[in-house]
Amino acid sequence: MRIRLFAALLFVSVASVAAAAGNYALYYGRGTPAALEALARYESVVIDPVALGAHAKDDVALLKSHGCVVYGYLSCFEVAPHVRYQESMTNAGWVIRVGDDVWHPYGKNFAVDLARPDVQARFVELVKSEVVDLGCEGVFMDTLADLDKLR
Numbered sequence: 001m002r003i004r005l006f007a008a009l010l011f012v013s014v015a016s017v018a019a020a021a022g023n024y025a026l027y028y029g030r031g032t033p034a035a036l037e038a039l040a041r042y043e044s045v046v047i048d049p050v051a052l053g054a055h056a057k058d059d060v061a062l063l064k065s066h067g068c069v070v071y072g073y074l075s076c077f078e079v080a081p082h083v084r085y086q087e088s089m090t091n092a093g094w095v096i097r098v099g100d101d102v103w104h105p106y107g108k109n110f111a112v113d114l115a116r117p118d119v120q121a122r123f124v125e126l127v128k129s130e131v132v133d134l135g136c137e138g139v140f141m142d143t144l145a146d147l148d149k150l151r
Helices: 002-020 033-039 056-065 117-130 144-150
Strands: 024-027 044-047 069-075 138-142
Touching (some): 024 033, 069 117
Parallel strands (some): 069 138
16 A cells, blocks of 8 residues: 555656646756757756766756756666666565566566665665756656556
């Protein structure tokens, strides 16, 4: 029940952000000059701080200087092999298993148990380190719909 409530609150938040955003863009690529120039034309943008690369903080500042509201992408249920925090999410008991096997909802991504308070606390830390510390004004939490794949 806790995981459903957590997911429901996040979906409500995403829906309200999308409704208030006006024109917006979702961009999960590198922070090239051409990409940043195109993104600067939007009222709101969702960026993947990991994909932007080493200059993500500067890129976020640039977008904000053009009046963009910048949201940072964070995958909350699935953890992809390429994210900086992947190793910290493999703690014993955090990874969802089907029988003896790690469950992979998509490709090599693995899923974590969002019902665990220690996993929820880790995601709060990640919102700070992966989104807020880069200057983003909000977080776009993704992959929660994959919970349905477990049924």
